[in-house]
Amino acid sequence: MIMAENKAKSEEKTSCLDTIARNPLYVGLAIGILAAFVQVLLISAGGPEAYGFCVACHTRDVVNVAVNDIAGTKLAVAAISQNAILPVMTVIGVLIGAFVSARYYQEFRKKAGSAVSYIWYLAGGIFFMIFALFMGGCPYRIGLRIGYGDVVALIGVIAIIIGVLVGIKIATAMAEREG
Amino acid sequence: MAAAGWLTKDVAVIAVPIVTLFLGLLIGWLAQRSGFCSIGGFRDFFMFKHTRLLYGYMALILGAFAGYLVFWLITPAAFENFFWILHKGLMPVPGAPASLTVAAYVILAVIGGIAVGLIGVLLGGCPLRQYVMTSEGNLKSLWFVVGMCIGAVVFTMWVSGWGVALLKAAGIA
Numbered sequence: 001m002i003m004a005e006n007k008a009k010s011e012e013k014t015s016c017l018d019t020i021a022r023n024p025l026y027v028g029l030a031i032g033i034l035a036a037f038v039q040v041l042l043i044s045a046g047g048p049e050a051y052g053f054c055v056a057c058h059t060r061d062v063v064n065v066a067v068n069d070i071a072g073t074k075l076a077v078a079a080i081s082q083n084a085i086l087p088v089m090t091v092i093g094v095l096i097g098a099f100v101s102a103r104y105y106q107e108f109r110k111k112a113g114s115a116v117s118y119i120w121y122l123a124g125g126i127f128f129m130i131f132a133l134f135m136g137g138c139p140y141r142i143g144l145r146i147g148y149g150d151v152v153a154l155i156g157v158i159a160i161i162i163g164v165l166v167g168i169k170i171a172t173a174m175a176e177r178e179g
Numbered sequence: 180m181a182a183a184g185w186l187t188k189d190v191a192v193i194a195v196p197i198v199t200l201f202l203g204l205l206i207g208w209l210a211q212r213s214g215f216c217s218i219g220g221f222r223d224f225f226m227f228k229h230t231r232l233l234y235g236y237m238a239l240i241l242g243a244f245a246g247y248l249v250f251w252l253i254t255p256a257a258f259e260n261f262f263w264i265l266h267k268g269l270m271p272v273p274g275a276p277a278s279l280t281v282a283a284y285v286i287l288a289v290i291g292g293i294a295v296g297l298i299g300v301l302l303g304g305c306p307l308r309q310y311v312m313t314s315e316g317n318l319k320s321l322w323f324v325v326g327m328c329i330g331a332v333v334f335t336m337w338v339s340g341w342g343v344a345l346l347k348a349a350g351i352a
Contacts, residue, residue: 021212024235028215031206032242038202040250040257043184045191048273049260050243053206055306057274058199059324060331067332075335078274083188084195091310093203094210098314101211113319121319124302125309125326128295130334134342135291136274136284138306139217139299142292143236145272147243149263152271152281156288163296164221171301 035144046079050148053090054141056132061087135159184257207311216308218299279343283352287342 020026035052043049051057061081068075081087102108113121132138135156137145142160145153186194209215213235220232251258260266269281271288279287299305302323304312309327312320346352 018212021209024213024215024220024232025238027209027213028235028238029242030209031215032239032244033246034202034205035243036246036250038198039184039247040254041185042191042195042198043182043257044186044188045195047182049182049258049263050247050272051274053202054274055310056327056331059306059327060335063328063331064335073336075332080195084192086196089196089200090203090206093200093205094207094307094310095203095314097204097207098211098311099207100204101208102315105212107211108314108316110316111318117319118322121302121322122326122329124298125323125328126330126333127326128298128302128306128323129327129330130338131291131294131298132306133291133331133334133339134287135295136271136288139236139295140239140305140307141274143217143240144243145263145274146240147245147247148261148272149265150272151264151269152284152288155285156292159289159292160218160296160299161221163293163298164218164300165225165296166293167297167300168222168225170297 031140032144032147036147042080046083048078048080050141050144050150051078051080052144054137054144055091055094056129056138057141058088058090059129060133062089062091182257182259183254185254206307207314210307210311211314214308215311216304218296218305219303219308221296222300279346279352283346286346286351 031053035050038052039049057078061077064075064077065081065087067073068077077087099108135142136152139157139160142153142156146157184191214232215235216232217236217239220234220236223229223231224233247258247261251261255261260272263272271284302309302319304320306323306327309320309323313324343352
């Protein structure tokens, strides 16, 4: 029902560009090509390679540079963020870009949760970041690294798939117990 | 030899925040429109046999390979180690804790990957999706993003060192 409404709404203001933007296939292709383009443009500022887009690592760079500036610490960041006047701002851009898009298409809805759920999400975010950085990137950089020819990244994706399958089992078991 | 891209180093150090900000704006807009999500792609495929998001992630890998290949042909100096495995063998692209053995990196990739997949499925999305949902007004995702910021500092300050020490004590690193 809701999906049908959404579909009707989307058909009202379908433009050619928006049709492309709504298809994950083209979006994935675009992100991959853009990441390669960013590297050819900016690699002189410093490595590592296959670093064009990564949510976990780029968040790490922004946060660590900010903490270093404020607290005077020397937390490690990627060379490109160390050398540049400001670190990679990709994640800030994602936040603003998605916000503008959500506002423009009237999909911005304030969704609150319980206090317990906030604690779960906070803890989830902390552990997600730690394990992603151990792996050497979030699923996106892992994808870029596979495209760059990195075998360990391929093992990482297989591990992610195993994690997803275990997660589905847990989620299903939890839903059955509650239902 | 330092890698050389289209911009010289003097220009590139100024261009980094500007170019990446615009990259982020574009990706944020595209991800909001499409609901793009890597872990969601695997989840939808295994739970419902939906391939929409999964094809998106596969397209990212293909797009990255095609992009790297084309730009490497144009400017090889910007992609010193493309195609990685031919230059560095099984060693991963730097990013995880530095200077370990291949075995240690594989163990980190397996443990990290399983945890990332598990947390991603249970909390409804990969980090990009959490960012996008935050921008759509989801307060739970906002706390996830705050957690990621805390996790970054915790990892760099302590956990990274502990992990390497543990691997070294086990004789793997």
